[in-house]
Amino acid sequence: MKESMIEFMKVREKLDKEKEFHMESLFKLIRQPSISAQNRGVLECADLLVTMMKDAGIDTKILDTEGYPVVYGEVLHPDNKLTVLFYGHYDVQPPEPLELWKSDPFEPTIHDGKIYGRGTGDNKGQLIAHVLAVKSLLDLYGKLPINVKFLFEGEEEKGSINLAPFIENHKELLAADIAYTADGPMEGKDQPSVTLGNRGLLYIELKAQGAIKDNHSGNKGNIAPNPAMDLINLIRTMVDDKGRVLIKDFYNDILTPTEEELNHIRTLPFDPEATAQVIGMHKMDIPAEEYYKKLCLSPTFNIAGFGSGYTGEGTKTIIPSEAKVKIDMRLAADQDPDLIFQNILEHVEHFNSASTITLDYLGGVKPSRTPMHLDIVQKVIRAVEISHNKLPVVLPALGGTGPMYVFTDILKIPSLTVPYANVDEDNHAPNENIGIKEYLNGIQTTCVAILHLGEQI
Amino acid sequence: MKESMIEFMKVREKLDKEKEFHMESLFKLIRQPSISAQNRGVLECADLLVTMMKDAGIDTKILDTEGYPVVYGEVLHPDNKLTVLFYGHYDVQPPEPLELWKSDPFEPTIHDGKIYGRGTGDNKGQLIAHVLAVKSLLDLYGKLPINVKFLFEGEEEKGSINLAPFIENHKELLAADIAYTADGPMEGKDQPSVTLGNRGLLYIELKAQGAIKDNHSGNKGNIAPNPAMDLINLIRTMVDDKGRVLIKDFYNDILTPTEEELNHIRTLPFDPEATAQVIGMHKMDIPAEEYYKKLCLSPTFNIAGFGSGYTGEGTKTIIPSEAKVKIDMRLAADQDPDLIFQNILEHVEHFNSASTITLDYLGGVKPSRTPMHLDIVQKVIRAVEISHNKLPVVLPALGGTGPMYVFTDILKIPSLTVPYANVDEDNHAPNENIGIKEYLNGIQTTCVAILHLGEQI
Numbered sequence: 001m002k003e004s005m006i007e008f009m010k011v012r013e014k015l016d017k018e019k020e021f022h023m024e025s026l027f028k029l030i031r032q033p034s035i036s037a038q039n040r041g042v043l044e045c046a047d048l049l050v051t052m053m054k055d056a057g058i059d060t061k062i063l064d065t066e067g068y069p070v071v072y073g074e075v076l077h078p079d080n081k082l083t084v085l086f087y088g089h090y091d092v093q094p095p096e097p098l099e100l101w102k103s104d105p106f107e108p109t110i111h112d113g114k115i116y117g118r119g120t121g122d123n124k125g126q127l128i129a130h131v132l133a134v135k136s137l138l139d140l141y142g143k144l145p146i147n148v149k150f151l152f153e154g155e156e157e158k159g160s161i162n163l164a165p166f167i168e169n170h171k172e173l174l175a176a177d178i179a180y181t182a183d184g185p186m187e188g189k190d191q192p193s194v195t196l197g198n199r200g201l202l203y204i205e206l207k208a209q210g211a212i213k214d215n216h217s218g219n220k221g222n223i224a225p226n227p228a229m230d231l232i233n234l235i236r237t238m239v240d241d242k243g244r245v246l247i248k249d250f251y252n253d254i255l256t257p258t259e260e261e262l263n264h265i266r267t268l269p270f271d272p273e274a275t276a277q278v279i280g281m282h283k284m285d286i287p288a289e290e291y292y293k294k295l296c297l298s299p300t301f302n303i304a305g306f307g308s309g310y311t312g313e314g315t316k317t318i319i320p321s322e323a324k325v326k327i328d329m330r331l332a333a334d335q336d337p338d339l340i341f342q343n344i345l346e347h348v349e350h351f352n353s354a355s356t357i358t359l360d361y362l363g364g365v366k367p368s369r370t371p372m373h374l375d376i377v378q379k380v381i382r383a384v385e386i387s388h389n390k391l392p393v394v395l396p397a398l399g400g401t402g403p404m405y406v407f408t409d410i411l412k413i414p415s416l417t418v419p420y421a422n423v424d425e426d427n428h429a430p431n432e433n434i435g436i437k438e439y440l441n442g443i444q445t446t447c448v449a450i451l452h453l454g455e456q457i
Numbered sequence: 458m459k460e461s462m463i464e465f466m467k468v469r470e471k472l473d474k475e476k477e478f479h480m481e482s483l484f485k486l487i488r489q490p491s492i493s494a495q496n497r498g499v500l501e502c503a504d505l506l507v508t509m510m511k512d513a514g515i516d517t518k519i520l521d522t523e524g525y526p527v528v529y530g531e532v533l534h535p536d537n538k539l540t541v542l543f544y545g546h547y548d549v550q551p552p553e554p555l556e557l558w559k560s561d562p563f564e565p566t567i568h569d570g571k572i573y574g575r576g577t578g579d580n581k582g583q584l585i586a587h588v589l590a591v592k593s594l595l596d597l598y599g600k601l602p603i604n605v606k607f608l609f610e611g612e613e614e615k616g617s618i619n620l621a622p623f624i625e626n627h628k629e630l631l632a633a634d635i636a637y638t639a640d641g642p643m644e645g646k647d648q649p650s651v652t653l654g655n656r657g658l659l660y661i662e663l664k665a666q667g668a669i670k671d672n673h674s675g676n677k678g679n680i681a682p683n684p685a686m687d688l689i690n691l692i693r694t695m696v697d698d699k700g701r702v703l704i705k706d707f708y709n710d711i712l713t714p715t716e717e718e719l720n721h722i723r724t725l726p727f728d729p730e731a732t733a734q735v736i737g738m739h740k741m742d743i744p745a746e747e748y749y750k751k752l753c754l755s756p757t758f759n760i761a762g763f764g765s766g767y768t769g770e771g772t773k774t775i776i777p778s779e780a781k782v783k784i785d786m787r788l789a790a791d792q793d794p795d796l797i798f799q800n801i802l803e804h805v806e807h808f809n810s811a812s813t814i815t816l817d818y819l820g821g822v823k824p825s826r827t828p829m830h831l832d833i834v835q836k837v838i839r840a841v842e843i844s845h846n847k848l849p850v851v852l853p854a855l856g857g858t859g860p861m862y863v864f865t866d867i868l869k870i871p872s873l874t875v876p877y878a879n880v881d882e883d884n885h886a887p888n889e890n891i892g893i894k895e896y897l898n899g900i901q902t903t904c905v906a907i908l909h910l911g912e913q914i
């Protein structure tokens with residue numbers, strides 16, 4: 001233990017000396033726009049990243065996909081050691097609305113201890129942290145105690161549309177013991193966190209077509225079909241009034257939480273008042289356990305939009321000709337969006353109504369969950385604790401959706417996410433930023449994780 | 458009989474000469490928007506109507522109400538003769554959605570033998586027909602054989618909210634033997650009709666407020682309330698999946714149809730194919746008796762609009778902060794809208810949901826029904842037959858709503874409706890129209906009715 005503390009001090013000293021370089025490296029990356037949704041600068045950014053990774057001593061190449069390329073790198077140990085696969089993305093969100101930025105989104109600007117710029121938090125700052133950590137360790141030791149691989153994609157902000165087939169086609173190259181992602185914000189100010197999965201997503205739209213035009217609700221009332229009512233009648237066959245989904249086999253594949261997971265959830269920090277305020281509710285009455293079960297371990301059946309007929313001021317007495325509802329379901333591990341979609345399709349086909357109902361598939365992502373008790377997972381959690389000198393909050397899954405299933409489902413390896421960005425990083429929004437302290441801590445955390453997995457710390 | 462045929466020919470000849478003027482009169486009225494729900498142009502339209510009625514030789518004045526004024530006119534016979542009270546409304550529905558109109562809704566446009574424009578059918582074309590008929594008869598004879606009175610309101614499309622108190626306060630002025638309304642479409646192509654009542658109306662809006670802002674459906678899914686789902690859950694307690702209303706006492710006051718009425722209904726013409734086409738449905742499977750029972754003698758529970766969250770293209774992953782639904786119920790005689798509203802209020806107050814639900818009363822009109830066997834009713838039916846040279850279809854009640862209860866309930870006189878507009882007038886919808894032939898026939902029918910009630914034809 002004493003020896004490992006000495007190693008840790010050595011690493012801190014080294015990183016301290018390279019602060020300027022670490023800042024400048026991120027600045028360089030931010031100055032190169034890479035907006036996948038707008039096809040702006042993405043390939044140039046891939047080239048820049050390759051150069052920076054090669055400069056760091058990483059064996060790097062560009063690998064094609066059907067869309068923007070993957071930047072792949074590796075530093076392999078001569079012996080057959082443990083392998084960590086670092087995942088990140090070098091594309092960024094569009095910067096619009098530009099008028100809300102306090103500085104140029106592509107000219108990194110320091111203000112109040114934070115670096116502002118598009119991509120600082122999501123995901124360039126967190127991605128380059130891994131690269132710079134490896135560079136520093138190679139400088140310090142001449143080698144790494146484990147194998148590291150880097151998978152940096154250029155289409156995450158477009159929904160990682162080509163990631164799954166790429167991974168299918170490169171299983172051997174990407175073989176690893178764990179996937180490690182730094183993305184998203186930490187759980188609170190100075191509160192490190194580790195998440196072991198994500199909910200999946202199935203997004204559908206149901207449309208009901210009644211008569212081919214709106215009809216007078218008096219002259220045709222009780223005669224023309226009402227598509228809004230038909231959709232409501234369909235929805236009442238899909239979900240009961242307690243929110244329980246009635247689609248065949250919907251709950252079949254959901255992992256039952258282990259006693260250990262439930263015990264763990266009960267220990268998680270939960271401030272109902274602060275949470276209610278963030279959401280915009282008057283109050284929140286549920287206990288921590290129920291909160292985390294609902295958010296991390298249970299699926300949703302959410303109406304994201306419902307539109308039919310006249311919704312302006314006052315009255316309009318019509319029978320609308322059509323109605324549509326958008327429903328997004330967050331899926332708990334191991335629900336399968338394709339299977340559920342098929343069952344919904346069947347359900348809708350068996351539903352009788354005067355209106356003609358159509359079902360559209362608007363998107364699907366599988367959920368992902370990695371068991372908490374795995375040794376390698378516990379090791380990373382410990383490394384985060386060492387680097388921050390504070391116990392991280394460990395969440396079984398994020399409420400939101402990410403592409404982590406590509407690791408757990410396709411590569412069949414554990415996957416975890418260690419956010420390096422501050423809680424107010426404003427990703428996807430104007431004035432995106434990363435705290436300088438958080439950014440530098442991120443580099444240190446990757447160093448500690450590599451050394452701890454390599455049993456050097 | 459021969460003499461009356463000569464009179465009829467005289468009238469036809471006179472009307473034939475004035476076609477151009479009759480068209481131009483309607484055009485003038487259409488060009489003046491009068492959208493009571495949007496407070497647009499209503500007073501200007503009242504002024505225009507007064508001028509046109511005075512020009513027609515009618516003693517006309519504006520009478521105030523708590524809302525938009527009544528335009529009242531009269532042509533009284535020196536002797537104490539029978540009095541007909543013509544009712545109509547000079548306000549129109551909002552023209553939206555504008556993009557579906559093939560021509561400017563407020564610039565009357567002739568196409569395929571029809572005049573297109575907001576209000577052509579509902580109700581400016583049918584209202585001005587009475588005025589122009591009286592003008593022609595006065596031109597022709599210098600006087601009328603009976604008393605006529607005109608009651609034209611400006612708030613029918615808002616539910617005639619100030620009509621009942623107005624009539625309460627002007628019982629003497631409005632005293633008459635029968636109320637005569639031309640509104641709504643005829644029963645079929647070239648098929649005149651007379652209706653002896655109307656369904657009533659109760660129009661409500663339910664709003665559900667969840668969090669004070671939209672939330673991310675992943676990070677907050679299952680935690681923030683979903684107001685759209687809460688409204689759907691409320692609606693499922695208000696109406697079952699067969700359309701039967703579950704509000705307390707909803708069906709209690711409905712008149713049981715007499716054997717005579719049911720026998721009459723069975724003789725009514727019904728062309729399911731043509732009806733389906735008018736409505737814009739592929740087919741219609743119900744028999745005549747059921748059709749008329751549903752349309753004339755039964756209430757509705759219609760969703761006129763439902764709005765919540767994102768309804769544009771593609772996906773947006775939000776939990777909406779609010780939802781609203783507009784529901785209009787057509788009421789069968791003798792349902793009471795006020796009583797039903799009270800019961801809905803109680804129902805909503807007893808409904809539990811995470812969202813805050815509010816109920817707004819947007820309008821209510823009592824239903825009305827006049828017995829078919831009355832002499833004066835039979836006389837008007839005969840006048841319609843003479844004008845069209847065809848037996849009219851006589852309906853016990855219209856599916857739609859008019860304020861006819863003010864005549865039957867407050868003035869205690871029989872009330873009937875003789876629609877002048879074509880069956881495909883598309884009232885309340887884009888491309889509202891009135892057939893030129895139907896419009897001119899309408900003017901003729903008012904002439905014949907006045908002469909027949911005055912025993913001149």
